[in-house]
Amino acid sequence: MKALKLIRTVVRIVFVFIGKSIAYATWPFRKVIGFFFRIAWKIAYRFRLILIGMFVGFVIVFAGHTGLEYSSTDDFCDACHIHPHVTYSWKKSTHYKNESGVVIHCIECHLPAGGVPYFTEKARLGIRDAYGTVFKDSESFDWDAKSMLEHAVTYTYDNSCLRCHSDLYSLGLSPKGVEAHEYYMKNTDKLRCINCHITVGHFHEQPVEEVDYLAKTEVEIPTFPPESGEFASYTEELLDTGVTFNMIAIPGGTFDMGSPPDEPFRGEDESGGPVKVELSPFWMGEVEVSWREYDVYYGLTSDRGKDKGGETAQADQASYDASDEIDDGSAAVDAVTGPTPPYGSPDQGWGKGLRPAITMTHHAAVKYCEWLSEVTGKKYRLPTEAEWEYACRAGTTGPYYFEGDPKKLTNRSWKNRWFGTDTTEMERFVWFEGNSKRKTQVPYINEPNPWGLYNMLGNVREFCLDWYSPDIYGTYASRGGVVTDPRGPSSGKEHVVRGGSYTSDPADLRSADRDRTYHDRWLLTDPQAPKSVWWYSDTKEVGFRVVREMETGEMR
Numbered sequence: 001m002k003a004l005k006l007i008r009t010v011v012r013i014v015f016v017f018i019g020k021s022i023a024y025a026t027w028p029f030r031k032v033i034g035f036f037f038r039i040a041w042k043i044a045y046r047f048r049l050i051l052i053g054m055f056v057g058f059v060i061v062f063a064g065h066t067g068l069e070y071s072s073t074d075d076f077c078d079a080c081h082i083h084p085h086v087t088y089s090w091k092k093s094t095h096y097k098n099e100s101g102v103v104i105h106c107i108e109c110h111l112p113a114g115g116v117p118y119f120t121e122k123a124r125l126g127i128r129d130a131y132g133t134v135f136k137d138s139e140s141f142d143w144d145a146k147s148m149l150e151h152a153v154t155y156t157y158d159n160s161c162l163r164c165h166s167d168l169y170s171l172g173l174s175p176k177g178v179e180a181h182e183y184y185m186k187n188t189d190k191l192r193c194i195n196c197h198i199t200v201g202h203f204h205e206q207p208v209e210e211v212d213y214l215a216k217t218e219v220e221i222p223t224f225p226p227e228s229g230e231f232a233s234y235t236e237e238l239l240d241t242g243v244t245f246n247m248i249a250i251p252g253g254t255f256d257m258g259s260p261p262d263e264p265f266r267g268e269d270e271s272g273g274p275v276k277v278e279l280s281p282f283w284m285g286e287v288e289v290s291w292r293e294y295d296v297y298y299g300l301t302s303d304r305g306k307d308k309g310g311e312t313a314q315a316d317q318a319s320y321d322a323s324d325e326i327d328d329g330s331a332a333v334d335a336v337t338g339p340t341p342p343y344g345s346p347d348q349g350w351g352k353g354l355r356p357a358i359t360m361t362h363h364a365a366v367k368y369c370e371w372l373s374e375v376t377g378k379k380y381r382l383p384t385e386a387e388w389e390y391a392c393r394a395g396t397t398g399p400y401y402f403e404g405d406p407k408k409l410t411n412r413s414w415k416n417r418w419f420g421t422d423t424t425e426m427e428r429f430v431w432f433e434g435n436s437k438r439k440t441q442v443p444y445i446n447e448p449n450p451w452g453l454y455n456m457l458g459n460v461r462e463f464c465l466d467w468y469s470p471d472i473y474g475t476y477a478s479r480g481g482v483v484t485d486p487r488g489p490s491s492g493k494e495h496v497v498r499g500g501s502y503t504s505d506p507a508d509l510r511s512a513d514r515d516r517t518y519h520d521r522w523l524l525t526d527p528q529a530p531k532s533v534w535w536y537s538d539t540k541e542v543g544f545r546v547v548r549e550m551e552t553g554e555m556r
Contacts, residue, residue, distance in 0.1 A: 071126070077106040092203035104164065109201050113159040125155060147202070148438055150503075152194050156201075161193040176527075183527035195525045195538075219354070219444040222246065222286075227378075231281060231550070233452070238296050239375055245293055246286035247548055248452050250391050254278045254482065257389055258473050259512035263399055264406040269514050272473030276482045277386050284383060284391050285545035287443040287454045288462060289368065291352030294360070297371050301338025338371070339364055339534035343526060348540055350439045356460045356543040358440060362495050362517055364534045365463050365544040372546065382465040383547040385472075385496045385514075386486050392498070392511045394451035399510045401449040401456070402429050409506035423506070430458035432509055436502035440541075457509045460543035461499045467492025468516035494519060501541035517542075 044051060070076055078087050090096055095104035110125065112118045168181040184191050224246055227234040237244045258273020259266045339360065346359040360368075365382060372380040383391070392401065399406050402425055407413070409421050411433075423434050429449070431441045436458070443454045466488025469475065476483045488496065494516040500509035508515075518539075526537035536542075 071122075072105075072107045074106050086202065089202040093199070093201055095201045104201070108164065109157075109160055110155050111160065112157045113163045121155075121157075149194065149198055152198055153192055156192070156194045158188075158193050161197075179529075180527040183529075187524070190524055219442055221354075221444060233283075233286075236376060238293060239300075241296055243292050243296050245290070247283040247546075248286050250282050250284050250387075250451060252279055252281040253390070255390050255393060255395075256397070257386055257476075257512075259399075259510065263510070263512065265410070265507040265510065266512075267514060269470035270473065270512055272471060272477055273512070275473050275476040277390070277476075277486060278482045278484045279387060279390050280485055281550045282383075282387060283548040283550075284387070284453060285547070286448075286452065287354075288356035288460055288543045288545045289365075290354045290443075291347060291357045292354065294357035294368065295352065297368050298339055301371060302340065337367065339367075340532065342535045343528070343532065343537060346535060348439065354442045354444075355440045356443070356455075358460055358540050358543050359536050360543075361519075361522075361532070361534055361536055362463050368544075369546055379549045379551055380546045381549065382463055382544060384485075384487050385464045385466045385498065386483075387547055388456075388462065388464050388498045389511060391451065391453055392449065392456040394449045394453070396450065396511070399512070400426070400429075401511060402426070404506070406507050406510060411505055412507055421506075426506060426509075430500070430509060431455065431502050432458045432500060432504050432506065433502070434506075438502060440502055440543075456499060457511065458500050458504065459502055460541055461497045461501045461504075461515060463517070463542065463544040464488075464496040464498055466496045468494045468496045497542060503541055 074087075090106075095109070107122075111121050168185065169178060173181070180196060184193075184196075221244075223244070224233045224235045227236065227247075231249050233246065233248045235244050235246050255277060256274035257277040258275055259270045260274060342359070346357075347355065348358075369381045372378075394401055396402075398404075404426055408416070409423055409426060411417055411421070426432065427435045428447050430446065441459055443459070446454065448454045449456055466472075467490075469489045469492060472488060475489075476486060497515040497517055498513075500513065507513075522536040522539040523531045524538045526532055526535075
C-alpha cells in the first residue's frame with residue numbers, strides 16, 4: 001500500500017511539474033492570444049449585425065448557387081415540363097445526337113447567354129412551367145401549335161445560339177447554308193436563328209414533297225353539273241386530270257361595302273365606309289384554291305421558263321402588274337409561266353390534297369389565274385375587294401355572316417380571357433385560332449355562308465385583285481352616288497388581303513375587316529438574291545380563291 005501511494009505521489013508531482021512548465025513556457029503566447037481574442041470579441045460585439053448579415057448572406061449565396069446549379073439540369077427541366085414529347089424530341093435532335101458528341105442542354109438554348117436577362121428569363125419560364133404543372137391540364141394544350149415559330153421565338157435567343165456557333169461558316173457548310181448565313185449577317189436586326197433552324201433543338205419529321213392530284217379525303221365534296229352557258233353554279237375539271245373545283249353563281253346586286261362607324265374593332269382603313277356599291281353577276285370559287293389544283297398548274301408549267309416576273313425580277317416587282325390586264329380587264333394568257341421550285345416545303349408538312357394552297361406570292365396567284373383562263377377558255381382572275389366582301393356577306397349586314405358580337409368573342413379582352421367565350425356558333429362556320437390547331441384545315445367540314453361559299457372567314461386569308469389603299473372608301477364616297485364594279489386604286493405597292501385565317505382572333509374575322517400584303521416582310525428569311533417572286537418564306541396563312549367574270553354577250 002505504501003508503494004502504491006508513493007507511485008501516485010510521484011505521478012502527481014510529475015504532471016504538476018509538466019503543467020507548470022507548459023504554463024510558464026506559453027504564458028507570453030496566452031497573453032497575446034487573449035489580447036487579440038478580447039479585441040476580436042469587442043469588434044464582433046460592436047459589429048455583430050454586420051457579421052450576422054455576412055453569415056446569412058454566405059448561406060444564401062451558397063444555397064442560391066446550389067439551387068441554380070440544380071435547377072439548370074436537364075432532369076429538373078424535365079420535371080416541370082408538362083409537354084410529354086419534349087425530352088423525346090430533344091434526344092432525337094442534332095443537339096443531342098451529332099458527330100461531335102457534344103450535348104446541348106436545355107438552358108443553353110432556352111435562356112439568354114448571361115447577365116441579368118439570364119436570371120429574369122429563368123424566373124419567368126420557371127414560374128410559367130410551375131404554374132402550368134400545378135394548375136393546367138396538359139391534355140388540353142395543342143402542342144403542335146406551340147411548337148411553331150410564333151411561339152418558339154418567345155423562348156429562344158440568338159446570343160445563346162451564337163455562343164455555341166460562333167463560326168457561322170464552319171467546315172462542311174453547304175453553299176445554300178453559306179448563302180443563308182451571309183443573308184443573316186446582313187440582317188441581324190430583323191432575323192432570328194430560329195427562323196430557319198426551328199427543328200434543330202427538337203426533332204420534327206420532315207415532310208415529303210409530293211404531288212398528290214387525287215388525295216384521299218374524309219369529306220364529301222358537293223358537285224354541280226358542268227358549265228352549260230347558263231348563269232348557274234357548275235363543276236370544272238382541270239385537263240382530264242380528275243381534279244375538279246366548284247364555281248358558285250353570285251347574283252349581281254347592291255350592298256353597303258365596309259363597316260358602320262359603331263362596329264367593334266373597326267380599323268382605321270375602314271373609315272369613310274360604308275359605301276354603296278353595285279356589282280355585276282360573277283362566279284366565285286366555292287372554296288380556296290386547293291393544293292391538288294395548284295399542283296396541277298405547278299406540274300404542267302414549272303418547266304416552261306421564266307417570264308418578266310420570274311426569278312430575275314426585283315422583289316418590288318413580285319406583285320400583280322396592272323399592265324398584265326388588257327383594256328376590258330381580262331388577264332393576258334399568252335406566255336403563262338409557272339413557279340420555280342419552292343425553297344422549303346410550302347405546305348408546312350400539314351398535307352396537301354384539299355387543304356388551301358399557301359405560301360405563294362400575289363404574283364403567283366395572278367399567274368395561276370392566267371393559266372386557268374388559258375386551259376379552260378373562261379375568264380378567271382382574283383376577286384376584287386368589293387366582290388369578295390359582297391360574296392362573303394351573302395346578303396347579311398352584321399359583323400359576320402352568322403350571329404355573333406366581336407366584343408363577346410374576342411380574346412383581346414382580359415375579361416373574355418379570364419371567363420372564357422362561347423364560340424360555338426362561330427366554330428360551325430370558321431376555322432380560327434380557337435379551333436384550327438394552328439394550321440390549315442380541309443374545307444367542307446364546317447358550314448358555308450348563305451350563298452354556299454366555304455371558309456370566307458378563317459382558314460386562310462385571301463388575296464384580292466385590288467391595290468391596297470387605306471382611304472379607298474373616302475375615294476369611292478367622293479365620287480358620289482353608287483359605285484359600280486370598283487377595282488381599287490390604279491396603282492400601288494401592296495395588295496388587299498381579306499378574310500382571316502386559322503391564326504386569327506374573332507375580332508379579325510369580321511366581314512368588313514381589311515388587311516394587305518406585306519411583301520418585303522413576307523420574304524424576310526428568303527436568302528436568295530434576287531428573292532423569289534413565286535413563294536413567300538415568312539407567311540403561311542394566305543391563299544386565294546378565283547372568280548370568273550360574266551363576259552359581254554354571255555348567256556345569263
